[in-house]
Amino acid sequence: MALLEVRDLSVRFVRRHEPTVSAVDGISFDVHPGSTVGLVGESGCGKSVTSLAIMGLLPQRGTEVSGSAKLAGSELLRLSRREFDRRRGKEIGMVFQDPLTSLNPVVPIGVQISEVIERHRGLSRRDAKREAARLLDRVGIPDPTRRLGEYSHQLSGGMRQRALIAMALACEPRLLIADEPTTALDVTIQAQILSLLRELVAETDTALIMITHDLGVVAGMCDEVNVLYAGRIVERAQRHELFSRPRHPYTAGLMASVPRLDSPRGQRLAPIDGSVADNIPWERGCAFSPRCGNALAVCGQRAPELETTDAGEQLRCHNPVDATETVERADD
Amino acid sequence: MGRSETSGAGDTTPVAPTRQESSSEGSRTVLGTKRRERIDGLAESGGDTAAGVSLAASAWRRLRRSPTFLVGAGIICAFVLLALVSPLLAQHDPALRLLEEQVSRADNSIPPPQPGFPLGGDQYGRPLLSRLLLGSQQTLLVALLATVIGLGGGLTLGILAGAFGGWVDTLVMRVVDVLLSVPSLLLAVSIGALFQQQSQFTVIIAVATVQIPIFGRLLRGTMLAQRASDHVLAARALGVRQRSIVFRHMLPNALGPVIVQATLMLAVAIIDAAALSFLGLGAADTSTPEWGQMLGSAQNFFDTHPHLAFWPAGCIIVVALGFTLVGESLRDALDPKKRR
Ligand SMILES: Nc1ncnc2c1ncn2[C@@H]1O[C@H](COP(=O)(O)OP(=O)(O)O)[C@@H](O)[C@H]1O
Ligand SMILES: [Mg+2]
Numbered sequence: 001m002a003l004l005e006v007r008d009l010s011v012r013f014v015r016r017h018e019p020t021v022s023a024v025d026g027i028s029f030d031v032h033p034g035s036t037v038g039l040v041g042e043s044g045c046g047k048s049v050t051s052l053a054i055m056g057l058l059p060q061r062g063t064e065v066s067g068s069a070k071l072a073g074s075e076l077l078r079l080s081r082r083e084f085d086r087r088r089g090k091e092i093g094m095v096f097q098d099p100l101t102s103l104n105p106v107v108p109i110g111v112q113i114s115e116v117i118e119r120h121r122g123l124s125r126r127d128a129k130r131e132a133a134r135l136l137d138r139v140g141i142p143d144p145t146r147r148l149g150e151y152s153h154q155l156s157g158g159m160r161q162r163a164l165i166a167m168a169l170a171c172e173p174r175l176l177i178a179d180e181p182t183t184a185l186d187v188t189i190q191a192q193i194l195s196l197l198r199e200l201v202a203e204t205d206t207a208l209i210m211i212t213h214d215l216g217v218v219a220g221m222c223d224e225v226n227v228l229y230a231g232r233i234v235e236r237a238q239r240h241e242l243f244s245r246p247r248h249p250y251t252a253g254l255m256a257s258v259p260r261l262d263s264p265r266g267q268r269l270a271p272i273d274g275s276v277a278d279n280i281p282w283e284r285g286c287a288f289s290p291r292c293g294n295a296l297a298v299c300g301q302r303a304p305e306l307e308t309t310d311a312g313e314q315l316r317c318h319n320p321v322d323a324t325e326t327v328e329r330a331d332d
Numbered sequence: 333m334g335r336s337e338t339s340g341a342g343d344t345t346p347v348a349p350t351r352q353e354s355s356s357e358g359s360r361t362v363l364g365t366k367r368r369e370r371i372d373g374l375a376e377s378g379g380d381t382a383a384g385v386s387l388a389a390s391a392w393r394r395l396r397r398s399p400t401f402l403v404g405a406g407i408i409c410a411f412v413l414l415a416l417v418s419p420l421l422a423q424h425d426p427a428l429r430l431l432e433e434q435v436s437r438a439d440n441s442i443p444p445p446q447p448g449f450p451l452g453g454d455q456y457g458r459p460l461l462s463r464l465l466l467g468s469q470q471t472l473l474v475a476l477l478a479t480v481i482g483l484g485g486g487l488t489l490g491i492l493a494g495a496f497g498g499w500v501d502t503l504v505m506r507v508v509d510v511l512l513s514v515p516s517l518l519l520a521v522s523i524g525a526l527f528q529q530q531s532q533f534t535v536i537i538a539v540a541t542v543q544i545p546i547f548g549r550l551l552r553g554t555m556l557a558q559r560a561s562d563h564v565l566a567a568r569a570l571g572v573r574q575r576s577i578v579f580r581h582m583l584p585n586a587l588g589p590v591i592v593q594a595t596l597m598l599a600v601a602i603i604d605a606a607a608l609s610f611l612g613l614g615a616a617d618t619s620t621p622e623w624g625q626m627l628g629s630a631q632n633f634f635d636t637h638p639h640l641a642f643w644p645a646g647c648i649i650v651v652a653l654g655f656t657l658v659g660e661s662l663r664d665a666l667d668p669k670k671r672r
Contacts, residue, residue: 055569061498089571096569101562106584115580116570167570 001073002030003207004054004175009067011049011058023049025231025282026067031175036201036208038218038239040254041228044276047211050228051177053077055094056084071175090120093168095197097180099160103152109136110148113167120171135166139196158189165196172204179211194220215258219243227251230279230287233306237313247309247320249294286318294319391665398664404657411651415468422462423448427619432457442637454626454640455633463621464643470622471648474532475601478539482601483594485540486547493548494555494586495578505552511545520604524613531615532622538613539604543597550593554586561585588666595659599652606648623648 011024024046031037039047052058054069054076069076071091079087088094096102104112113135114128123131129148136144139162152160161181168176178197182190198221201208210221218225218239225242227235227250235248246252253272274291281287282303289299296319306316395401414421424430431443431453443453451460493504511519520538527534558564559582567581606624608614614625623644630640 057565057568085568085571085573087571088569094566094569096562096566098562102566104563104567104581104585107580112567115572115576119571119573164566170570 003033003072004031004209005068005070006030006050006054007068007070009050009053009069010065011046011053012064014062014064022281023231024053027226027228027231027233028067029226029233029236031207031209033174033207034201034205035223036210036221038222038225039209039211039228040213040215040218040225042213042276045228046231047213047228048179051094051179051209051211055088055092055177056081057088089116089168089173090171091173091175093171093173093176095161095164095168095176095178095181098184099157099164100152100184102164103160105152108149108151109155109163113148113163113170116167116170131170132166135170136163139163139166139169139200140192141166157185158192161185161189161193162196165193165200169200169204169206173206175207175209176201177209177211180213182217183212183214197221215254227254230276230282232282232287232316233314234288234316235314236306241311241313247313247315248317249292249319249321250288252321253291253293286316294321394665395661398661400657401661401665404654404659404661407650407654408658411468411472411647411654414465415472418465418468422459422465424459424462426458426463426466426621428459429453429457430459440633440636442633442640451639451643455629455637460640460643463626464623464647467621467623467626467644468647468651470532470620471602471605471624471651474536474539474605474622475598478536478601478605479543479594479597481536481540482543482597483547483590485544486549487551487590489544489548490551490555490586490590491578491583493552494559495574495582497556497559501552501556504548508545508548508552511541512549516542517604517607520608521611521613524608529616530613535605535608535614538608539601542604543601546597547590547593551586551590554589555582558582558586589663592659592663592666595655595662599655599659602648602652602655606644 007028009024009027010022013021013023015021027046027050029037039050041047049058053065056076056079058065065077067077071087076084076087103109110129110132113132114125117123117128117131118125121128121131133144133148136147141147141159141162147155147159147163152163155163165181176197181197182193185193194217197208200206208221210217212218222239225237225239226233227242227248229250235242235246235251237247242251243255246255250272253270256270257272259269272291273293278290279287280290280300284303285298285300286292286295286303289295292299294317298318302318304316304318306314309315309320429435431449434443434453435441435455435457442455443449443457445452449459449461451464454460454463489504489508493501493508514522520542523538523541524530524534527537563585564577564581567577572581605614606627609622609624610628610631612628614622618625618629626644627641627648630637630644633640
């Protein structure tokens, strides 16, 4: 059985004087124990909203959440606030994008970590401090006992994210959600944080949902990848299949716009034309069609369904990129 | 922020550019923090004082260099000191009409300065300098008490509204907005008029009532901003208890503007209290001197004896200025955009 089962998750923001925003539109996916699943897509495609919905952290006013998200068989979306508070941090951890703003500036790091340990693991204050020091050591922060008394502004960006990872993993949750955990960091530190995450997740057998706009991150970490576009999953495949032959034109476009070491010299990067602002709503056809090089007449009339292909992956496209075609292009 | 991390090892603590100064400053504050941490049972290691500067320390470092702050703090210190030692300085009992025989209704004469009475007497022949000196006590005390009460009430309302949101917020803010829509002096006068007997207590309550909605609204705003902040979201994602979210993760971060406002409010309270006394809402018995009331009773003599009004008015303005200067420089020092 899957550890996390998300079924038909939809999130709409209903606001009085503005049009309703359908941020997430019928997303389903599974996360198996110990596996790493990627949610990939451009900014604004609904990645963060998906994760916040699963965590029960969306604002209550003006937010309509429907569908289901089951953690080890128990429904999360209908938990009371109090029940959710008891499970967050204990069964699901989360790491956010900006480590500087994610820490409380006026409370020492040690207090912030041991607070979580005391809360969920029922340790005494003294034991919680000792455990906090051990965790900081585990995430590679030197001189942890001294760091416990320091404030977030005294740590470097990488240290902060390490501390936040320590907090999220303090109670050994079964599921960790990392929402763009390296986007705000220097490139050299990004790699360190990613390998730390990979290591911790493997060691504790924690399942990981890796949210990113960066295919490079996906390539290094994920077992299975969900590609999101305008609130819907447009392609889902195992990492290897996805990278060796992307079927959705959007996925293919994302890959062509990322520099690769093995691409021929002098080949230009191909950005995807247009921007997310060109999206049409899914009711009027495929939301990606205005930007799509493969678009047919039908694409602007009827939205494609998510269907299983012969190769066993999931695809939402009327006119997918042909597998042979990509190979040809690479041979040029 | 282009700091790079050297493969997990020996990351240097980011310290403000002026390293020497901040480390000497830092050691002092770290001692304070260390003590608290020891009480928490935190410090199992030896006291390491190279840890750097806390936020309060960096604000203080900037304050010490600000001329605005130094002038304001100087004024406040001088007046507080004056209030404390005024019983020793005042040579006469302020209630006694020592120069009464020099007062004459007929030719509108008032005791002039003379040996033993450097400022002369007031319209009842009471010693003006002694009254002025002792008046500092009442004026500062009234302003302080009013601001403390106003702050307490405002904090309660702001915490309720900001922490719970929803209908609690709506309800609290309706009340606050109604209070705010009434001009503050009018509100204070109305509150003062509710009391049967006029006293300094009346003035304190009236001035505090004016302040409650101001503090409440301010704190509510900063609390709501905290509610929507990343670190509160991160804390909620860790399942931190609601009580801790409010009092550890929201309130301390929301207080900065309130502290600034409280300092500025002391100035407003001094002026408001003086205005109420001026309007006759203070103690009916004028034997205990108070600047606002001195100013009020001097109004019949503005054209003939302006010095009766000049001294209390000058004191009120200068001490209010002191609090305003300190408040403004605190605002600058606590401004996160200027934090280094
Ligand atoms: N609280 C909110 N109210 C209204 N719209 C929102 C809110 N949060 C997110 N959205 C919208 O939902 C969409 C998806 O946002 P998000 O999940 O944050 O994107 P990303 O994939 O970059 O994480 C965006 O169009 C965003 O404007
Ligand atoms: Mg996001």
